[in-house]
Amino acid sequence: MNLRIGHGWDSHAFQAGVPLRIGGIAIDHPEGLAGHSDGDVLLHALTDALLGAVAAGDIGTFFPPGDARWKNADSTIFLNLALEEIQHAGYRIVNLDATLVLAKPKITPIAGEIRERLADLLNMDTKAISIKAKTPEGLGLDHVAQAHATVLLEKVEDPEEMKSMSAVIENQRHLEDVVRNLLAEVHGTLPQRQTVKVKVFDTEDIT
Numbered sequence: 001m002n003l004r005i006g007h008g009w010d011s012h013a014f015q016a017g018v019p020l021r022i023g024g025i026a027i028d029h030p031e032g033l034a035g036h037s038d039g040d041v042l043l044h045a046l047t048d049a050l051l052g053a054v055a056a057g058d059i060g061t062f063f064p065p066g067d068a069r070w071k072n073a074d075s076t077i078f079l080n081l082a083l084e085e086i087q088h089a090g091y092r093i094v095n096l097d098a099t100l101v102l103a104k105p106k107i108t109p110i111a112g113e114i115r116e117r118l119a120d121l122l123n124m125d126t127k128a129i130s131i132k133a134k135t136p137e138g139l140g141l142d143h144v145a146q147a148h149a150t151v152l153l154e155k156v157e158d159p160e161e162m163k164s165m166s167a168v169i170e171n172q173r174h175l176e177d178v179v180r181n182l183l184a185e186v187h188g189t190l191p192q193r194q195t196v197k198v199k200v201f202d203t204e205d206i207t
C-alpha cells in the first residue's frame, strides 16, 4: 500500500472582540483568535498536515503572510487548496488525528460538532476523525491556542473514486467563490484564484 503521513502545527493568540472559529465552526466565547484570516488554528494545522504529506510546501507557500486578499478569509479556502494538492498527487485521506492545546473554551463538549464539520469539509467518515484537547499545563500559554494535526494518506487506485473527490472539491469551490465575493464587497476588488506556486517553503505564517 502506498501511504504518506503529514503533520501540521499552528498557534494563534486570543484577542477580545474577535469571533472564535475552530475546526470550521463558530464557537460562543468572549474572545477569538487573532490572525490575518479568521484565525482558525485547527484548519491551519490541518492544511499544513495535508500539504506536508504530499511535500507541497505549507500554508505560507500558497497564501503569503499579510496578503490583503486573505484578510479575514474563511480558512476553509486554505483547506480546500490542500485537498486539491493531495488529489493532484493522487492521494486520499485515510484518517486524521488532531490535538488542540488551549485553556479555554472546553473542547470536549463541541468535539463532536467539529468532527462532523471536518467530515463534511473533507468528505470523510466521522469515525476517521479524532479531535482531542489538552490544557497548556506549565507552559504559561493560557492566552494562546495551539493545534497539532496528523494525517495519513493512501494512493487512490480507483479512477471513479478520484471523480467523487473532484465533486467534493467543486462543492468547496462554490463556498470559496461565495467567500471571494464577500471579500470583494468589503475591499472593492475580486481576489483572483492563486495559481502560481512559490517554490520556497515560507515558515512565516500569520494566516
Ligand code: MG
Binding pocket: 010, 011, 012, 035, 039, 040, 041, 044, 205, 206, 207
Ligand atoms: Mg495560522
